Amino acid sequence: MAVAAETISGHRGLILEEPLLFEQGSPEKCGVDLPPAPPTGDHLAGLRRRGAIGLPGLSEPEVVRHYLRLSQKNYSIDSGLFPLGSCTMKHNPRLNEVVARLPGLGDLHPLQPVATVQGALSLMHTLAHWLQTLTGLPAVALSPAAGAHGELVGMMAIRAALEDRGDPRRRVLVPESAHGTNPASAAACGYAVDAIPADARGRVDVERLRAALAPDVAAVMVTNPNTCGLFETDVQEIAEAAHAVGAFFYCDGANFNAIVGRVRPGDLGVDCMHINLHKTFSTPHGGGGPGSGPVVMSAALAPFAPVPFVVKDGDGFRLVEHTMHAAGKPFGRAKGFHGQFGMFVRALAYMMSMGADGLYQASADAVLAANYILASLEGSLSAPFPGPCMHEALFDDRFLRDTGVTTLDFAKALIDEGFHPMTVYFPLVVHGAMLVEPTETESKASLDQFIATMKGLAARASAGDAAHFRDAPHRAPRRRLDETRAARKPVLRWRPTDVDRAAE
Amino acid sequence: MRYLPLTEADREAMLAVIGADSVDELFRDVPDSARRTTPVDLPMHQDEASVERTFRALAARNLSPASCPSFLGAGIYRHHVPAAVDHLIQRGEFMTAYTPYQPEIAQGTLQYLFEFQTQVALITGMEVANASLYDGATACAEAVAMACRATRRRRILVSGGLHPHYRAVAETYCRFLSLDLTTLPPCWSGDEEPSPRVDADTACVVVQNPDLFGRVHDYSGLARACHAQGALLVVAVAEVVSLGMLAPPGAMGADIVAGEGQSLGNAASFGGPTVGLMATRDRFVRQMPGRLVGETVDLDGRRGFVLTLSTREQHIRREKATSNICTNSGLCALAFTIHLALLGEAGFTRLAEVNHARACQLAEALATVPDVNVLNRTFFNEITVRLPRDAGSVVDALAARGILGGVPLSRLLPAWREAQPLLLLAATETVNDQDIDALVAALREVL
Numbered sequence: 025m026a027v028a029a030e031t032i033s034g035h036r037g038l039i040l041e042e043p044l045l046f047e048q049g050s051p052e053k054c055g056v057d058l059p060p061a062p063p064t065g066d067h068l069a070g071l072r073r074r075g076a077i078g079l080p081g082l083s084e085p086e087v088v089r090h091y092l093r094l095s096q097k098n099y100s101i102d103s104g105l106f107p108l109g110s111c112t113m114k115h116n117p118r119l120n121e122v123v124a125r126l127p128g129l130g131d132l133h134p135l136q137p138v139a140t141v142q143g144a145l146s147l148m149h150t151l152a153h154w155l156q157t158l159t160g161l162p163a164v165a166l167s168p169a170a171g172a173h174g175e176l177v178g179m180m181a182i183r184a185a186l187e188d189r190g191d192p193r194r195r196v197l198v199p200e201s202a203h204g205t206n207p208a209s210a211a212a213c214g215y216a217v218d219a220i221p222a223d224a225r226g227r228v229d230v231e232r233l234r235a236a237l238a239p240d241v242a243a244v245m246v247t248n249p250n251t252c253g254l255f256e257t258d259v260q261e262i263a264e265a266a267h268a269v270g271a272f273f274y275c276d277g278a279n280f281n282a283i284v285g286r287v288r289p290g291d292l293g294v295d296c297m298h299i300n301l302h303k304t305f306s307t308p309h310g311g312g313g314p315g316s317g318p319v320v321m322s323a324a325l326a327p328f329a330p331v332p333f334v335v336k337d338g339d340g341f342r343l344v345e346h347t348m349h350a351a352g353k354p355f356g357r358a359k360g361f362h363g364q365f366g367m368f369v370r371a372l373a374y375m376m377s378m379g380a381d382g383l384y385q386a387s388a389d390a391v392l393a394a395n396y397i398l399a400s401l402e403g404s405l406s407a408p409f410p411g412p413c414m415h416e417a418l419f420d421d422r423f424l425r426d427t428g429v430t431t432l433d434f435a436k437a438l439i440d441e442g443f444h445p446m447t448v449y450f451p452l453v454v455h456g457a458m459l460v461e462p463t464e465t466e467s468k469a470s471l472d473q474f475i476a477t478m479k480g481l482a483a484r485a486s487a488g489d490a491a492h493f494r495d496a497p498h499r500a501p502r503r504r505l506d507e508t509r510a511a512r513k514p515v516l517r518w519r520p521t522d523v524d525r526a527a528e
Numbered sequence: 529m530r531y532l533p534l535t536e537a538d539r540e541a542m543l544a545v546i547g548a549d550s551v552d553e554l555f556r557d558v559p560d561s562a563r564r565t566t567p568v569d570l571p572m573h574q575d576e577a578s579v580e581r582t583f584r585a586l587a588a589r590n591l592s593p594a595s596c597p598s599f600l601g602a603g604i605y606r607h608h609v610p611a612a613v614d615h616l617i618q619r620g621e622f623m624t625a626y627t628p629y630q631p632e633i634a635q636g637t638l639q640y641l642f643e644f645q646t647q648v649a650l651i652t653g654m655e656v657a658n659a660s661l662y663d664g665a666t667a668c669a670e671a672v673a674m675a676c677r678a679t680r681r682r683r684i685l686v687s688g689g690l691h692p693h694y695r696a697v698a699e700t701y702c703r704f705l706s707l708d709l710t711t712l713p714p715c716w717s718g719d720e721e722p723s724p725r726v727d728a729d730t731a732c733v734v735v736q737n738p739d740l741f742g743r744v745h746d747y748s749g750l751a752r753a754c755h756a757q758g759a760l761l762v763v764a765v766a767e768v769v770s771l772g773m774l775a776p777p778g779a780m781g782a783d784i785v786a787g788e789g790q791s792l793g794n795a796a797s798f799g800g801p802t803v804g805l806m807a808t809r810d811r812f813v814r815q816m817p818g819r820l821v822g823e824t825v826d827l828d829g830r831r832g833f834v835l836t837l838s839t840r841e842q843h844i845r846r847e848k849a850t851s852n853i854c855t856n857s858g859l860c861a862l863a864f865t866i867h868l869a870l871l872g873e874a875g876f877t878r879l880a881e882v883n884h885a886r887a888c889q890l891a892e893a894l895a896t897v898p899d900v901n902v903l904n905r906t907f908f909n910e911i912t913v914r915l916p917r918d919a920g921s922v923v924d925a926l927a928a929r930g931i932l933g934g935v936p937l938s939r940l941l942p943a944w945r946e947a948q949p950l951l952l953l954a955a956t957e958t959v960n961d962q963d964i965d966a967l968v969a970a971l972r973e974v975l
Binding site for chain 2: 042044045046049051052053054055056058059060061062063064065066067068069070071072073074076077078079080081082084087088090091092094095096097098099100101102103106108111113115116117119121122123124125126127128129130131132133134135136137139140141142143144146147154157158169170171172173175176180183203204205207208209210211212213214217254255257259260283285286287288291292306308309310311312313314315316330345346348349355356357358359360361362363364365366367369373375376377378379380381382383384385386388389391392393395396398399400411412414435436439444445450464465466467468470495497500501502503504505506507509510511514515516517518
């Protein structure tokens with residue numbers, strides 16, 4: 025490929041370079057018109073800031089252009105297929121955004137008198153009912169801020185329930201294929217973590233699990249469908265084995281999207297599971313949050329669920345905000361105020377839009393799309409485990425053997441093809457893993473284009489064109505970035521240069 | 529079903545490629561006893577207009593603070609958010625992107641987070657900030673855990689002026705980590721003196737500025753007392769607009785700042801989602817939880833940004849990570865950073881001045897109401913008053929008159945008897961003279 029000469033401006037057509045905010049503007053400019061402060065006294069006790077903060081000043085058009093240009097350097101679900109396995113990058117409906125911003129929902133204050141927020145509490149109560157019905161579990165803590173936070177809250181409830189029996193126990197068993205958040209959440213609850221290997225079928229090795237189970241085990245944490253995109257066929261045996269030693273069965277619900285409306289985790293023996301509303305229920309990922317991670321719980325754990333929660337009293341609703349006002353034995357509070365209410369609104373709007381029938385179809389389509397990719401790429405890529413898979417198709421790097429192309433190179437080449445790469449090098453139990461999750465919101469045409477691209481790249485790799493991959497991407501706003509340099513000498517903020525300081 | 533693009537013909541064709549007769553066959557790994565063949569017992573799908581109508585009806589059952597005089601604060605504040613903010617954060621390229629794991633096609637997210645980190649470090653007067661946490665309360669709990677890691681100590685001393693939700697979340701985290709947390713009783717009549725209680729086992733002291741009651745404090749002396757014992761000072765900031773005017777925690781010697789950033793760019797949204805802030809000194813950066821964005825260059829030598837120092841994080845370190853946190857509050861951080869970009873140095877300062885002036889007017893107006901005692905000598909935009917009777921019933925009576933007249937402290941501190949007559953009121957730039965007049969008139973009627 026001939027490299028175009030550098031442009032005078034530094035821009036390259038629609039790829040517009042954009043300096044940092046701090047390299048633009050001047051301190052006296054302002055993008056907001058504010059009235060002068062009315063003359064009053066000063067009650068700051070002499071604690072007024074001395075000197076300037078150092079913030080740049082820009083007008084509204086400059087700010088709008090800055091962020092528009094930045095936005096254009098991002099790939100997103102709205103841009104195209106975003107097959108990031110385990111992350112469920114499905115369409116984010118805009119109706120959700122509209123209703124979350126309605127006056128009377130978006131502007132509510134969390135500490136208004138309860139009589140003035142009956143609609144909001146009713147909404148939370150309805151969301152809880154949907155989550156309970158879809159999971160077959162009787163209780164739900166809505167407040168966790170994200171999936172990992174939900175894990176933490178779920179494990180705290182488990183520990184509180186065990187402490188109530190007088191035996192908090194010591195260990196938590198987590199499969200090697202688990203998300204890193206699982207062992208980190210267990211550790212944050214004061215538990216030691218023992219890893220359980222996967223078997224040759226990509227499932228939890230049940231014999232090894234049984235061998236590790238003992239009366240000092242507090243819980244088994246299993247992701248189901250698991251991070252290899254497979255349903256844990258022995259899930260009921262795992263639950264029974266855990267219960268037999270008095271342990272709880274925690275399910276990481278990150279992959280609930282595959283089974284929502286078709287399988288209720290409560291029917292599988294699950295005691296506790298968090299639900300990522302930003303995965304299964306379409307709230308936006310927002311470039312990394314905000315998430316929302318409600319946790320459903322069995323009757324045994326329900327009394328230990330944290331405050332706050334909504335209680336229906338006759339025709340009205342009330343909020344239990346303090347452990348001293350609760351009938352059960354809540355372990356405490358894990359989040360400020362009442363949880364990610366804005367995400368509750370969006371998720372419930374999605375649920376009502378889809379309905380029981382739509383959710384039943386959505387999980388079917390998600391699983392169908394993943395199996396279609398798995399089947400279509402058979403012979404081109406290498407899959408470590410036979411199908412059927414659930415909502416994501418897992419490949420390893422055997423098909424790249426002796427080509428000089430790595431999983432990372434392959435992923436970067438996909439960027440030049442206009443796709444976001446799949447999840448790479450996760451799960452850890454597969455060498456050079458590529459985890460592809462198409463979701464149910466891709467058309468067949470979109471899936472076919474992705475499949476054709478994957479086949480073409482695989483053919484190119486086996487044809488010996490490693491150079492094409494090694495330097496990829498070529499067509500993105502940036503080429504490969506030097507992550508080692510970033511970590512070795514961290515530059516985590518802008519600082520004025522010597523020239524700027526001299527000018528001050 | 530408008531969100532599902534596959535047609536029946538597509539499904540048939542795809543099943544043929546897979547070699548399956550039906551989708552049910554693909555679910556054959558699910559035990560029969562748990563595999564449903566019909567939808568669960570919930571309502572069927574609905575069109576957009578019907579769903580929207582349902583939510584409008586729910587919204588109509590709430591009193592919208594935008595439609596009435598509102599003096600609510602206590603950790604969530606109503607500020608005017610410029611129209612450009614909400615427009616920009618709803619661009620699909622921002623809203624529907626993921627955590628920037630592929631930096632070549634996520635420079636938009638990475639650059640705004642780098643700018644966000646810089647803004648947070650600047651306004652808090654600290655050296656470095658992360659790419660955000662869930663909210664102020666969890667940020668405060670993470671700060672406590674971080675201080676214990678950094679000092680290898682287990683004792684924490686918490687001010688009675690810390691927001692009760694922040695305190696409660698810190699207590700929860702500490703309980704499960706077997707850390708020893710002591711809270712001083714709430715104290716509104718004078719200054720609490722934590723300094724003498726700081727000893728060689730103390731990991732950190734946690735204070736808030738402005739505190740729960742709205743008072744502002746100089747924590748320089750406390751910082752010195754902490755440092756003399758090798759302990760850290762954690763300063764929580766629940767109203768970030770105060771930093772437009774107040775000396776920042778960094779200037780007072782804070783080691784970790786944990787804040788709530790909702791006031792900039794983000795709607796109250798019944799308390800969430802919001803954006804947790806965390807800033808610290810360079811030397812503690814490797815003990816920090818959460819995402820960090822760093823500057824680097826690409827193969828062509830162009831400046832670019834990446835997630836960095838991930839060896840602290842759960843996806844690498846698993847159970848040995850600094851925190852289990854995976855996400856940040858990306859889109860809320862974006863709203864924060866756009867709002868602050870629009871304000872700039874001059875606007876941020878002016879915004880704080882208008883808030884303070886409104887609170888001064890509120891305090892003066894309330895002082896004219898018989899039996900209402902303004903307790904604060906110092907404040908930024910929030911004050912505590914003592915009423916002649918239970919503040920909760922007064923607030924209910926005000927609400928019945930269409931006024932959201934503040935937060936009764938008993939709602940946050942139900943076990944503290946002295947809270948009964950205390951009312952917390954905030955005045956931001958959204959409060960005008962008519963709002964204050966209406967409040968005062970209603971209070972005269974109600975009391």
